[in-house]
């Protein structure tokens with residue numbers, strides 16, 4: 001790395017710049033160094049999911065999540081908690097419970113995990129991916145057993161446990177105005193009207209090179225006009241491999257455009273990238289700003305220029 005290079009987090013004055021991390025890569029010094037130098041917010045990529053923290057009933061294991069919280073503390077980073085209620089990564093033991101047991105377990109899980117991390121988490125993704133593509137609530141274990149009201153319930157429970165945490169609903173394919181984001185908009189409007197303690201909407205933003213939605217900023221704006229924070233929570237921009245200089249340039253323009261969209265909306269509080277090196281990414285497609293040898297790709301300078309207002 002160029003010793004004189006500035007770091008993204010020092011250019012990020014108006015918004016936070018976040019990254020999803022895993023402590024399983026902490027043995028690599030480049031990983032820790034770049035993560036701590038460049039970013040001022042972190043999300044646990046997997047370590048705070050239900051299957052990770054309570055794989056068998058009553059046996060909680062917060063070690064990996066705690067390592068991330070400790071890393072954040074050492075590096076003055078905020079922490080986004082991901083995620084309390086999701087249809088995926090639900091441990092097997094929960095899936096075989098009776099309906100009555102599911103309701104109490106739902107409440108206990110939110111309470112246990114948020115109590116463990118109380119005061120250490122800036123924002124929680126309370127519910128994740130609760131919509132189908134057509135804008136109706138997903139037919140998940142939660143919806144089947146608890147009905148439409150499970151979303152409001154989750155927020156009420158969460159707010160009681162940690163009244164200082166910002167509480168988010170988070171989803172993908174909601175970055176444009178479409179049936180799914182319209183369904184989300186309707187639900188969030190209702191929750192706000194009912195006084196449910198919801199504070200933000202997270203737009204995951206798993207994109208492809210050359211395909212950033214043109215109406216992303218105006219869509220962020222309509223949600224923020226409901227009196228909510230909005231955040232980009234899981235940004236990555238995958239290309240069809242092999243990588244070429246042209247695709248890397250387009251990817252850089254795409255990263256820049258997403259950061260510009262966030263900066264154009266006053267209540268867009270931050271952008272989190274879902275990992276930072278192609279060495280550790282859930283998706284095949286060189287989707288992240290650093291390559292698999294930890295070298296910055298053109299996207300890094302493009303993001304920095306936007307953060308600096310150039």
Ligand code: G3I
Nearest residue numbers: 045046049082083088089128129172204206234274281282
């Ligand atoms: O930890 C186990 C390991 O013990 C085991 O040996 C190995 C064998 O497959 O699996 C490991 O767990 C994997 C875990 O990632 C950690 O690497 C799971 O199988 C794998 O399913 C899991 O994938 C994660 C996925 O969510 C499902 O939870 C991805 O890393 C993570 O990037 C992805 O993140 C999601 C967000 O939470 C929600 N939005 C979409 C996003 C991308 O899919």
